[in-house]
Amino acid sequence: MLIGSKYTRMSEQFLKDDKEYLAVIHLGKETDSYDCDGNVLFENERQPNANEIEAALASFQGEIWQTPPMFSAKKVGGKKLYELARKGQVIERKPSLVRMDTTLISYEYPLVKILVRCSKGTYIRSIAHDLGERLGIGAHLSSLKRTKSGRFTIEQAIPQSSLDTIEWQNFLIRL
Numbered sequence: 001m002l003i004g005s006k007y008t009r010m011s012e013q014f015l016k017d018d019k020e021y022l023a024v025i026h027l028g029k030e031t032d033s034y035d036c037d038g039n040v041l042f043e044n045e046r047q048p049n050a051n052e053i054e055a056a057l058a059s060f061q062g063e064i065w066q067t068p069p070m071f072s073a074k075k076v077g078g079k080k081l082y083e084l085a086r087k088g089q090v091i092e093r094k095p096s097l098v099r100m101d102t103t104l105i106s107y108e109y110p111l112v113k114i115l116v117r118c119s120k121g122t123y124i125r126s127i128a129h130d131l132g133e134r135l136g137i138g139a140h141l142s143s144l145k146r147t148k149s150g151r152f153t154i155e156q157a158i159p160q161s162s163l164d165t166i167e168w169q170n171f172l173i174r175l
Helices: 011-015 050-057 081-086 124-135 160-164 166-174
Strands: 019-027 029-031 040-043 061-066 096-108 111-118 139-149
Touching: 019 124, 050 096, 050 124, 061 124, 111 124, 111 139, 124 139, 160 166
Parallel strands: 029 139
Antiparallel strands: 019 111, 019 139, 029 040, 061 096, 096 111
8 A cells, every 4th residue: 555645656666566476276166257256167176186286387487478357457448357247248358478487385186375476467367267277177266465566575564453553643644
């Protein structure tokens, strides 16, 4: 969160920074939104082994072309894709070149935990969906945590509850 006009003017700069995420992917269940809130489109009970997971994740390294999900804020023809998706419309989306480094953290079927370091414009939900496609069993993103944005890490973050303290209130008044 950026507080004060001095910092909010810098928001565009921060949006362009690389990001890092911890993601948990649920295998065997594909959804229309590519996350756990979507409608289930496909289910498969096959349990891939760790070698299959590692091999599939190898395709999520370096520069790749990634297609944005329909449930995203990306605009096509002046309309946000999620607005079309909520009306049941699916349109062709142009892939974008993104850069990523994906590391397997753990795997215990049906959950795959990965660390993704990526460029601006990378959709982690699309990684989950595409991993399910590569494995032939479907998948969706079940949780996501941004751990780094540019030079800022989650360890440097201030808990939201701290913003309610009198010290923060006085600081904000001085801005």
